[in-house]
Structures are given as structure tokens and as C-alpha cells.
Amino acid sequence: MALCRMTRRMSLALALGLLAATAGTAALAQSFPDRSITMVVPFAAGGSTDVVARIVAQKMSDDLGQQVIVQNVAGAGGNLGAGNVARAEPDGYTILMGTVATHALNPLILKSTPYDAEKDFAPISLLVIVPNVLVVNPELPAKNVQELIALLKADPDKYSYASSGNGTPLHLSGELFKSMAGVDMQHIPYKGAGPALNDVIGNQVPIMFDNLPSSSSHIKAGTLRALAVTTAERAPSFPDVPTIAESGISGYETYTWNALFAPANTPPDVVSRLNAAANKALTDPAVAERMKEFSATIVGSTPEELGAHVKAELAKWKPVVDGANIQME
Numbered sequence: 001m002a003l004c005r006m007t008r009r010m011s012l013a014l015a016l017g018l019l020a021a022t023a024g025t026a027a028l029a030q031s032f033p034d035r036s037i038t039m040v041v042p043f044a045a046g047g048s049t050d051v052v053a054r055i056v057a058q059k060m061s062d063d064l065g066q067q068v069i070v071q072n073v074a075g076a077g078g079n080l081g082a083g084n085v086a087r088a089e090p091d092g093y094t095i096l097m098g099t100v101a102t103h104a105l106n107p108l109i110l111k112s113t114p115y116d117a118e119k120d121f122a123p124i125s126l127l128v129i130v131p132n133v134l135v136v137n138p139e140l141p142a143k144n145v146q147e148l149i150a151l152l153k154a155d156p157d158k159y160s161y162a163s164s165g166n167g168t169p170l171h172l173s174g175e176l177f178k179s180m181a182g183v184d185m186q187h188i189p190y191k192g193a194g195p196a197l198n199d200v201i202g203n204q205v206p207i208m209f210d211n212l213p214s215s216s217s218h219i220k221a222g223t224l225r226a227l228a229v230t231t232a233e234r235a236p237s238f239p240d241v242p243t244i245a246e247s248g249i250s251g252y253e254t255y256t257w258n259a260l261f262a263p264a265n266t267p268p269d270v271v272s273r274l275n276a277a278a279n280k281a282l283t284d285p286a287v288a289e290r291m292k293e294f295s296a297t298i299v300g301s302t303p304e305e306l307g308a309h310v311k312a313e314l315a316k317w318k319p320v321v322d323g324a325n326i327q328m329e
Helices: 002-031 048-064 076-086 100-109 145-154 169-181 193-201 212-221 268-282 285-293 303-324
Strands: 037-041 068-072 094-099 121-136 160-163 186-189 207-211 225-229 255-263
Touching (some): 037 048, 037 076, 048 285, 076 094, 076 100, 076 255, 094 100, 100 169, 100 255, 100 303, 121 169, 121 212, 121 268, 121 303, 145 225, 160 169, 160 193, 169 207, 193 212, 207 212, 212 225, 255 268, 255 303, 268 285
Parallel strands (some): 160 207
Antiparallel strands (some): 094 255, 121 225
């Protein structure tokens, strides 16, 4: 009998505890946000991820009634900043501007990461995709993708391509191209896009995969020739440049993407509020114009769609990473 009474008291205490926890979570969601929010950019200021973050953060601040502060936490290829957010309090006040690097490539390429890309984050919204572009020095005798493929097949050991570094989305774009086109060329990694672009313009390396925004001024100036963009559709900022897929490599698609994540176990209502603010920011005409100038395509998604996107990206890149035998410390 005493045991039954004890069991009933324990059950009641547990129920009251759960009720209190639920009430606390509901109260947090209803009052959210009541202070500033930190948006962590896991790369240095001035890069494409930083630019997107600052454009979106400003408009989210207007909608949320609290300042969204961009904080750059660069290091370890994005792992440092992403790991900090994964370990942050799951209350919505620390969020991450994630990318294909933090949530698809790093987990596959690096021997260890301080987080699980799927389990340690609550997806908020896929914001934008930014095309990559296949560019060549104008002296290279290839005016389109098919001519480049013919050139590479005719002399497999002659040509090399540059990227902004080992294990970057641009490196992987080149490896996917090699695999799907059945060609070979040596990868030359640089410490950033700037030095790589300088050498391609100087014809030290004839071919490069780059983010479209950083190559755009050189393409317009004629110091680089754009053969194709890497997205499934043409970039609005360069409508005359075809896609790699329409140039004969069906199914080829790569791009850099930016998305917002919160720590795992962030209350769903808080995630929903952040999602609404982020997606509303993307509908602002001024934001749309800035993104177009930046060659970014606006997406905006549900948390569930972003979660599915991360899963699909991991599945897409795994065979590429394995096939190229890319493994880094």
C-alpha cells in the first residue's frame, strides 16, 4: 500500500514537473525575443556568407523588434563557429548561418567535427543558393564546355584547375565535373579565391571553379571567360552563360548555399518565429535587389525542407568525396 502511495506521489511529481517545463517552454516562445539575437557566421567578414548574413540580419531585426547581431567566428573551415552554436543554449538567441561546407562537406571530408550536422541543429530556413561558375583564361582554346572536355581528353596530363582550397565546395565542384565528364586535370588548391583568381587571370593555371560573385567583375571585364554556371538554371545576373547541365553533362548541379540553424532542442515555436522572420526578410524588395546584385537566388523554406536538403546534400557529396579520396585532419 505504501509503495502504491509512493508511486502515485512520484507520478504526480513527474506530471507536475513536465507541466512546469511545458509551461516554461510556452512562455519562452510567447515572449521571444526579448533581447538581441546573435547570428554566428563561421567565416571571416567580407566573404559571401558574411554578406548574405548582414543583409538578412538587418531585415530580421526589423521584424523581430530586437537586434540580430552578426558575429564572425572564423576557423577550422567553419567548424569553430558551427560547433559553438551546436553547444549554445537552445533558446533561439544564438543561431548559425550555415553553408554547404559546415553541413555537408566538412562532416564528410574531415576526420572529426565538433558536431553532428543533422542531430545537433534545428533547421530554420534555407535562404539562398549562390551559383559557382566554371571560368577559364581567355587564351585557353575552349569557348564552351564541350570544347573544354575535348581539350582535356586530347591531352589528359596537360591541364590543371584552381580552387580556393582543399575540401572547399569549389574543389568538390571540380571533382564532380571530372567524374561526370570522364576527364582528368590536376587540382591546384589556393589559400582563398583571390590568389587563385590572380593566377588564372595571369594564365598560371588555365581553369577554375569559383563562386560567381567573386568572378563576376572579371567576367564582365573580359579577363576571364565564363563557360558555364553550375546551378540547374542560368544565373539571372548572367543570362547568356549556359549551365553545365545544358552544356552536355546532364544532372550536374553544384552551388553554395546559406541557411539558418539553431541548436538542437530549440522550442518549435521559437524556430517557427525565426523561420517567419527570415522568410519575410527574403520577400523585401530591397533584399531581393541586393541578392540579385550578388548573383544569389532566393529560396526561403520550411524547417522540414531545410532538414531534407541537408540530408540530400550529404548523400550527394559522399560518393564524390570517397571517389576523390579526400580526407583531411
